[in-house]
Amino acid sequence: LPSSRRRRRGRHRQLAHSSADAHHPLQLALGLSAAGCVRAACDTHGLAGTVVAIDDDPSHGPLDDGVARSSYLRECFRGSGEWYLDLADAFEPWRDLQAKVAGGTHDAIVIWSGDNVAESTFLAMACWWLRSFERPVLCVGIPGDSGHHYVAAHTPEQLAELSGGVRRLTDLERADLAEDFTRLRRETGLLRRWDAGRIVGIPPDAYDGILLRLVAPDWTPAARVVGAAMSSGDEHNLMSDVFFASRLQRLIGFGLVDVRGRREWLRDYEVRLSDDGHSDQSARADTGLDS
Helix, strand or coil, rough: CCCHHHHHHHHHHHHHHHCCCCCCCEEEEEHHHHHHHHHHHHHHHHHCCCCCCEEECEEEEECHHHHHHHHHHHHCCCCCCCCCCCCCCCHHHHHHHHHHHHHCCCCCCEEEECCHHHHHHHHHHHHHHHCCCCEEEEEEEEEEEEHCCCCCHHHHHHEEEEEEEEEECCHHHHHHHHHHHHHHHCCCCEEEEEEECCCCCCCCCCCCCHHHHCCCCCCHHHHHHHCCCCCCCCCCCCCCHHHHHHHHHHHHCCCCCEEEECCCHHHHEEECCHHHHHHHHHHHHHHHHCC
């Protein structure tokens, strides 16, 4: 490597160690994509520690019952693909994490989180599940430059640079975040939204108007509709293909959308707006619900 690149890598390594006061932290990220990016930053830019992913999306679904959450997520996959998490209890990975850190191998936990609905919920959730962890808990915040508020939207080199801003959470901050997760479990229902730094609950059908607006009168691949819906959200509240596919199934079930083809995989069927869907779309426009 050129000497300047070696110096940068050495600087990243020093920042990661000195800021965290930890020689072997556990790097905790939400989702496989984000964890893969953090792992690449560890492998190629000198970040220390072991990377662990919590493969979930807490922007939607119940947060107060792991069995109910697993059932909810399984149902979300109907019509979009094969359910791949063989978990009767969706909170099992959190209990595995508790057991892992209880072994004393890691001298700190570093949580990666941006200003968005999924990762902000994840940060509060992590502080709740790790409330008995007595060693330092740190956070790498994603500043959202150029509208990129999600960890996975950054390159490994960018994440290595951002790791220099890692900050230790105080005991009071950890307690406040854990308490906020208790509020989220109690108050936010099945769908959440990031709103000026706070996670709030919104109606489960809040995004249905977007789907109805995107479903054409003519047959259109369901994957195209879902992809367009994913790109229509604001930069703090991006929702997944699984979420939008699950809401599309609801609209089909309500008779607002017609379907053609087998609804096993998202790419295998087409949709179009039904007569009832036209009426619902007009009603939403008249009442401002589809704005």
